[in-house]
Amino acid sequence: MLKTPFLRRALAATALLALVASHPASAEDSAVPPQTATRNLAQEESNRALVIRFYNAVFNQHDLGIASTVLAPDYIQHNPHVPSGSPPFISFFTEHFKANPEARSTIVRSAADGDLVFLHVHSTSNPQDRGSAIVDIFRVDHGKIAEHWDVIQPVPEHAANENTMF
Secondary structure, three states: OOOOHHHHHHHHHHHHHHHHHHOOOOHHHOOOOOOOOOOOHHHHHHHHHHHHHHHHHHHOOOOHHHHHHHEEEEEEEOOOOOOOOHHHHHHHHHHHHHHOOOOEEEEEEEEEEOOEEEEEEEEEOOOOOOOEEEEEEEEEEOOEEEEEEEEEEEOOOOOOOOOOOO
16 A cells, blocks of 8 residues: 555556556547548549539539539538528529529639548629638539538638738
């Protein structure tokens, strides 16, 4: 039996440190994904090309016909203004483009990681519009767009710095 409180605390701290050090890190412990998985770069590029083709057709050519072939039947939409599902998506953007016939979205950059495709976009309603900076995230499953998230930020007239949003 340890006779001093200091020795008891030191032993308890050592035991706790040994326990923590021997515990493998979980996904919740780190934002860095495990490096054991092999990426399928060809599939990621195929997913990226699919999303870019879809995005340009819908948001630049206003061709919503592609949506019925590219969106998954159970397409999940996370933008709170747009309903989930392919038919509701088509209906929503048909009305949107009637009201905004000059709307365009320029893809500034894109990336893919696993089943996710990321687009950084400059979207405008007309040529005079400063527009919005958008990050769109798509999840692709079996060659179909299965899910979508976006973050939208208006392009301000004046910025506190000299950097652009693109």
